[in-house]
Amino acid sequence: MSESGFSTRAIHAGQRPDPGNGSVAPAIWATSTYAQDGVGGLRSGYEYSRSANPTRTALEECLAALEGGAHGFAFASGLAAEDTLLRTIGRPGAHVVIPDDAYGGTYRLFAKVHEPWGLRYTPAPLDDLAAVAAAIVPGETTAVWVETPTNPLLGVADIAAVAELAHAAGALLIVDNTFASPYLQQPLGLGADVVVHSTTKYCGGHSDVIGGALVTDDDALAERLRYFQNAIGGVAGPFDAWLVLRGLRTLAVRMERHCDNAERVAAYLVDHARVAEVFYPGLDSHPGHTVAKAQMRRFGGMVSFRVAAGEQAAVDLCGRTEVFTLGESLGGVESLIEHPGRMTHASVAGTALEVPADLVRLSVGIEDADDLIADLDRALA
Incomplete structure (x- = not known):
């Protein structure tokens, strides 16, 4: 499937026909818990839907396939995805470079939620590589956070070039790919470590669902994200996951x-x-x-x-x-x-x-x- 074209992956990745009844549309698994075959004996790996749900799994597999990544994570909103990511990579005293025209909700998350807990940030024009380099604090900057195109001024950052700057400083490159969607741009292939989406937007595509996502190729980071996703609990419900998955089919x-x-x-x-x-x-x-x-x-x-x-x-x-x-x-x-x-x-x-x-x-x-x-x-x- 990884070698297939984009639309083929959008329609088939994580969405195999049901082995029992042959349904070609993924099911909405509206359940909170799962029967176990003895204490600790899980059926197909599911125990509680905060930890994992088959509908959410299908969406996560599809998102990862469309971004060319190995691991996808679906959340209740784009900001829930961002918050979980910041809690995964951040710590008191850590520093992040952000766009100087970032989405207002992202800025509010940094300034009003995470800064009081000790996370520092510096806005920089991300289309100016010299300004990005100057904003990075060696040994302290844990990530460079990119929107491209930006919201709302539609600035464009050179993902590969910014990735080089971030990685040279030992920092992650995070790219909010919401405006472009996985169809128009695939940041992981350009050097990004994590891709962020508000799946409310183009991925869902019909103004009828709220959702968010993270995609990464980094196995170790994925393990931490999976732990924090479960521990924090801001996950996509099965109905919302199904709506986003349906939207991806026509993306x-x-x-x-x-x-x-x-x-x-x-x-x-x-x-x-x-x-x-x-x-x-x-x-x-x-x-x-x-x-x-x-x-x-x-x-x-x-x-x-x-x-x-x-x-x-x-x-x-x-x-x-x-x-x-x-x-x-x-x-x-x-x-x-x-x-x-x-x-x-x-x-x-x-x-x-x-x-x-x-x-x-x-x-x-x-x-x-x-x-x-x-x-x-x-x-x-």
Whole structure:
């Protein structure tokens, strides 16, 4: 299966037909506990669903296969995955380099949850290798945390180059691959040690589930992650695991349509008089375009832009669209629009990670592109 194409793995990895009844769709194993053949005699390795559940196992196997990794772990949310990872690799006094435009929830986890327990962090522009090197504290930095593309400014980091810097300092490279999805980018093959996903987004793909994931090739790290996953308990339930697994089956075809539509939307916005700046890695003018072209299959479904008339105009614009739904999150089949400064990134206001007040972020869905452009045209008018 590891040598198969992406869509073949998405449909078959961890999802073999049921040996009893031949069902081609994985079952939802809605059970908390399992009968044992005597004390300590487990049937097929399952004893309690916090530790392992067959539906979750299927999802974890599929995620690992799609990322080209050996070990997958599914969680109740992306932040539950991040928190478990930080508790696994962190310690009081440890240091992590993070993006200077990280997702607001990730920043909040570092600043409000882990920093009071002694974990230190330094924001750095991860597209600037000199700045990354300067932010690393030899002997203290345990990880460099990368988002690429970043949320919401769509910055692009050279994963292989940052991996070299991290590993030279004895640190792990962690890559949040949520915006790209496993279809567009596979960080483990570029030198990352751990891949993070909010599976709520493109992996699930239908705005109907909350989930998170970690994938690694490191056997020793995987053992620790498995222990902490069970000990902390923020695991994906069987219904949620099943929904994400169903979403993965169509990930490739959905991502192609997301990319098609985002490219058209970005090209439209670039030429609009009321748009001051467009952030999309697929544009030749994007500073990370060359790197993105080298390490991504395509450029993704996320587009951000600054409104020339300022903050209030950006806020008003978000309320005028009809096809784009005003809402947080991203990666679903429907198009979403939001104002990061007042919504998803409100937690970074007043910090070095504060986003522009006139910024609008689009999650471009799989509707007809002409309708999306017409909707934006009305809202910008």
